[in-house]
Amino acid sequence: MSSSVVPPNLTPEDFEVEYSEEASLPPEDPSLSPSVWIQKNLFSSPSSAVLTVVFSVIAVLTIRGLLAFILGEERQWDAIATNSRLMAAQGYPLDQFVRIWVAFGSLIGLAGFSAAIFRASGTISLKRIAIWVMNIGVAAGVIGLLAPLSSSGRMGWIIAALVVFGVGAAIWFGFGEERRRSTFIPSIWVLSGFALIGVISLWVVPYGHYFLGEDGRATVEEGTVAFSTQMPWTVMWAILVVSHLVGLAVRDRLPAQASKGFLGLLWVIAPFVANWIILRDPDFDYDHVFSTDIPMALAFIVIGGAVLWAQSSSTIGETGRLLAIAILLAAVYTWVSRIEFLDFLPNWSMLQKARLSMLFLGLYGLAASNFSRDNATRRAYVAGWVIFMVIFHWLVTAVNSPSTLNIQSDTYLGGFTLTLFIAWLTLLVSFPIGVVMALGRTSNLPIFRLLSTGYIEIIRGVPLITILFFFANILLFFLPEGMEIAKVAAVVIGYGLFSAAYLAENVRGGLQSIRRGQFEAADALGLTTSQRTAFIVLPQALRVSIPPLVGQAIATFKETALVAIIGLNDFLRIANNTIPAQTDFVGAKREGLLIVSAIYFVVAFSMSKYSQRLEKRLGLGTR
Amino acid sequence: MKNTKLFRLLAVLFAVTMFAAACGSDDAADNADGDSTSSDSDAEGSDDSGSDDAGSDDAGSDDAGSDDESVDLTQGSVLDEVIARGTLNCGVSGAGVGFSTTNADGRMVGFDADFCRAVAAAVLGDAEAVNFVELTAAERFTAIQTGDADVLMRNTTWTQSRDTDVGMDFGPTTYFDGQQLMASAASGFSSSSTVADIDGAVVCTNAGTTTEKNISDAADAAGVSITLNTFEDFDIVTENFIAGACDIITTDGSALVGRKSVNEPNDWVIFPGQPISKEPLGPTYGQNDSAWADAVNWTVYATLIADEKGVNSGNVDDMLVNGDAEIIRLLGGEGELQTVMGLNADAFYQVIAQVGNYGEIFDASLPPLGVERAGANTQWTDGGLLYAPPAR
Structure with a gap:
């Protein structure tokens, strides 16, 4: 909608500077050898050496206490x-839990796609990846050394730490100084890589399956987690990757501003749809929908659209705005008056829809004068109203329908x-x-x-x-x-x-x-x-x-x-x-x-x- | 140019005024024959309300104009409301170990939760037609008064002031509890210790409850001085006890037994044998509603009679035919004891078949916590206090 009001000879892209992280990075300091780095940063003077030692001891004791608490x-x-x-x-409800996954999957898919369209994914250099992986190895090593574990558990942690650290070191030394600094990987792929490791671990690592047994008591089965955990997470991962790939493939063919606007709209209505349509599963009464809800929505679309079309006319002047204010006042009046003049409506949900629709019509109409440039703009303006009304009436009807869920x-x-x-x-x-x-x-x-x-x-x-x-x-x-x-x-x-x-x-x-x-x-x-x-x-x-x-x-x-x-x-x-x-x-x-x-x-x-x-x-x- | 604008402005303002005025007179006209309109809206409105929270007081949502009808509704018995609504709004604690807790599958379980289901089975024929309303101790009586909950199954002690001043009525006691103390045997206590032995001890309990007052009263009566420390909830009280910050902790006996069994092995002892307070716990509902009180009370009595006569969910079909005369009457095999109450004839059959008798309800929730059925919570035939009036 907003794209149509930019002055015609400029496109929004003209205002955007193509962003490149590589170009904007400041030059890095040269890598120091570990001994030089330690001397320069930790023990540069006697006082800093003392401070380093004292606070390291405090840090170690704190971490040790925390780990003892956690593990x-x-x-x-x-x-x-x-x-x-x-x-x-x-x-x-357990038998409808798939709805949670559908909602979550839609959001993940939307996120992956949007990340591609909005070019939200940054890049991360191989050098930083190597440092991160080595840091994870160090963290695992710290846990292995300081946590209260059995000796076999301690060995396991230390071996895992060494392996992870080794992978990081391999990335570090496998590429030359120049390459690890100048090779950039999109961070979304790095994140997906880590997520993939997590997903695979669900299939192979024997975390154990925890559930309530027949007798209602907590029960544990040896082995991997339940299939009902493995499968959805795998699918979620696949949705993320596929949606992002699709987004990358189509983003250059889509009109940038329009697709961004559309995705923005999706993000705004997504929580409503996820909650009231997917999770709540409204049980529509179709007789009522066809006899009342749809005619009412149509009335607001047609009459409201006609009013808006008139309001956005370039000759209507101040009258249009006053008309919008009149509608707004009438809408507000239906809220504040103790006696509702919309009482003729057969039930409460319709009263609610009529009130809100009027309120929105008034508010929307206030902006009409900004869209009076030409007929194309006016059409876009009225189309915006139609889309909004369709979504609004659909959602409110869904909200007012009873849920099929059986929840106590x-x-x-x-x-x-x-x-x-x-x-x-x-x-x-x-x-x-x-x-x-x-x-x-x-x-x-x-x-x-x-x-x-x-x-x-x-x-x-x-x-x-x-x-x-x-x-x-x-x-x-x-x-x-x-x-x-x-x-x-x-x-x-x-x-x-x-x-x-x-x-x-x-x-x-x-x-x-x-x-x-x-x-x-x-x-x-x-x-x-x-x-x-x-x-x-x-x-x-x-x-x-x-x-x-x-x-x-x-x-x-x-x-x-x-x-x-x-x-x-x-x-x-x-x-x-x-x-x-x-x-x-x-x-x-x-x-x-x-x-x-x-x-x-x-x-x-x-x-x-x-x-x-x-x-x-x-x-x-x-x- | 200026003048045209001004005229337009005036015209629109005039139109708005006319519109508002017209609306006002419309209302008056509408109200004159408002009766038929509003009853229409009631009939149609029943399925479009309660949009977000399934079943929270549907009654108020749909009758926009008809004051008469809503007054009628509140004047009628809660029993009619529950049957019309099709679900029972049952107030529970939600955090009462063994009594009402949400299990890992999201289901409300426990002794109190099962009695909610029993009432739903009796009134509605479906033990699962319950909407559990989690209430804090402070909210519970208000929730009954505002109609958010039809009945409380919420560890509510039956006291004189609650029965009279607060405006509640109490059903038959389902669990006889009493405040006791727990200490470590290593600090010289045994199960035969009394309040007189706790001189100088640091006693901990949760804040803002009657347990605080009970233990001070008991200590005064025994002539000992104690240091009383209170904490936000009993989890923290127990943590402090384990950490040694408290010599003695005190609350209802059932909770102490539960904590003791969870923290095995330990040398904790619970005393005195005769609790320092009486805590009769049972269903609570608004006062002066006999029809509803009867329905709730006799649901509890039915579980007690079934327990006394050995009728359980396993043999209830058999007992419906082969039981003694009282059982057959109670289960709806003959007579109309239930129908005159406004319930279905098989109301209590459904209770026993879908939920179970008192013993089954007790055994499902409390023994896993180490709370065994003994003392006051046994049938009168076994020397306990559970005594249901006869069904005839």
Whole structure:
């Protein structure tokens, strides 16, 4: 949609600088021999020698204590192995578990494909790979030497460490200094390589099969993990690789901007589709769908489309905007009025759809004047509405259909799935609100400035947990009569509003870094305020804001753990409350908490690494 | 040019005003004959609500305008609501070792969870038609009052204030528990120790519960001084006990036995033989709802009578024909004891067939934790306190 509003003689590609990591790398220092390196970095003076020794001893003792804690005999790691499915997706029915894999596989496929289209995969030099592999070997060696293991276990770890270290050394010495520095491998292939090792290990390494036996007690079978674990992970790996290869093959033939826009749309609707269509498996009542839902969607598509077509006419002037405001007011009126004038609709789900559709129609119509250039642009604008309505009505109908799942608890989502879902939706909710609030706070209109500033300051002055309690327990009393909201949805809205206030401040920082000349140049070109904001100011501001925005995203992901307190079964709560209460694993709390921290760390660390790459790629901090 | 714009603006504003006004009068008109519309919406609305969380209070979602009907619904018995809804919302702890926990397959299991299933089997004929609502100790009574849960099977001690002031009613006790203490034999305690022997000891328990008050009262009564340390939950209490930070830990006897058996081998002893508090645990529901109370109570009694007469899930089909007169009446073979309660005639047959009798429910969950069926939790014929009124 947005591609159509760029001034016609420029294509978006004109603004993009082809990025090459090789070219942007600074020259490296020459490699030093180990003895010189050690002398230069660790023992350069008597005081640094003392510090090195003292802190090495402290580090060794800490690692030793940590390993003893993790690998000690009293740890019940079988609690985690038996409960891995519970931690991943809580009580999702076993006979329908394939839905979890389908959802996960779709996301992985989307990720692999997008990585190719967006050229998101960086490259990594052979030298760095060798260093990484050798580091893994060293880590394994440290575990082998310091952990409380049986002598055979210790030998196993040390042998494995030597083998891994040997592989790293082979990569290092197998190529000359020049080649290992100048040979670059896409990092996605390196990651897939490591993932492949993990997947193969599922088939050959006897991890053991942990499950609940017929009597309901935890049982272990010797041998490899269950086929129902091996096969899906293998398929997931294959999906990742294949989707990325397909993406690489087609990316030069696809129109770049359009395919990126389409993929962006997919990422936005993916959590909804994954949750409500794949995981929830709506049981559509097709009589109702054909008799009511589809006609209603068509009405909004046709009438709304006609209204939008009229609003985007170049001769309609201010009337179009006023019409949009009128629709918006009418929509808002249906929400706030105690007596609904849409009461003639036969049931609640239709009322909800009508209200929301009107609201969206008003909001969408506000932007009409930016699309009035020619008929092609207007068609694209109306087509955007049609696509949006189709997706919206389909999703809402799915949400309001009963689920076929037979689950004996409040929610069918739980565990890590719930954590990811909340984090993702929160980011989706908070981003547009945050940007709007940031624009409002820097607006010239005092009312916008006042409202945005008030919102941001109030939300930032309230602790997150208070907001979560409010939305989980008290929001229900403020809803219009006849409306109810699931706890998960309430939490996502509350958390999204909270996150938006912080995000707005980050974006505002970016907005204020845009120099006056940019505004003046845009004005001189005759752009309207919204065009200036959308095409000149925001792109630059958002680029500058990337580091704090990623920091905010990481914080959002980590703070989803707070939903455990209001009783949602995210995987922290499962580790902290559920597993320690099981008959077989009474009190086994530390194992779960260690695993949960490890997973949070891995995800947050990956996000932070990716943002570093993004910063480098966009040249932040260098210009 | 300016003038045209102004006129347009005014025209649109006028249109908006007219629109709003029209809407307002529409409402009034709609409301006048609103009865037929709203009953329509009720009929159709039953399957479109409860969108996200399966079965959380569907009642409120669909009747947009009809106040009368929703009042009717809350005035009726919870029994009717449950039957209309088709699932039982059963409040459980979710973290009560042996009583209600989620197992690795995501299924709620345990002594309390099975009694939820028993009530569902009796009322709905399907033991799996349960929606387990996990509740904290603080939320549980509110959940009953707001209708989020129909019944609590949640280690809730029957006390005078809860029965009266809090507005709960209590069913027959399913488990007689009592607070005890646990200490290491190495520090000089034995199973015959009493509260009088704990002078100067560091006693640990979980914060914010009656156990804290009970042990202080008991220590005062015995004239000993103790140091009381409290922790967030009993896992941490146990960790501190193992680490030696606590000389003695105290909570309900069933939990102590469970901890002791999990941490074998050890030299821990549980005392005193007669608990320092009475903790009768059983089903809890909102007060003044006899029909619902009867349904829940007689489900529990049915499991007790079946246990007393040796009827279990294995022989229930046989007993339906060949049992004594009371059993045949109870299982719905003859008479209409169940139908006058508003249940199906075979309600308690379903309970025994799908869930089991009291002994089976007990044995499925508690002996694996080391809690054996003894003392008060045996039938009155064996000297225990389990005594069901006769089914006739």
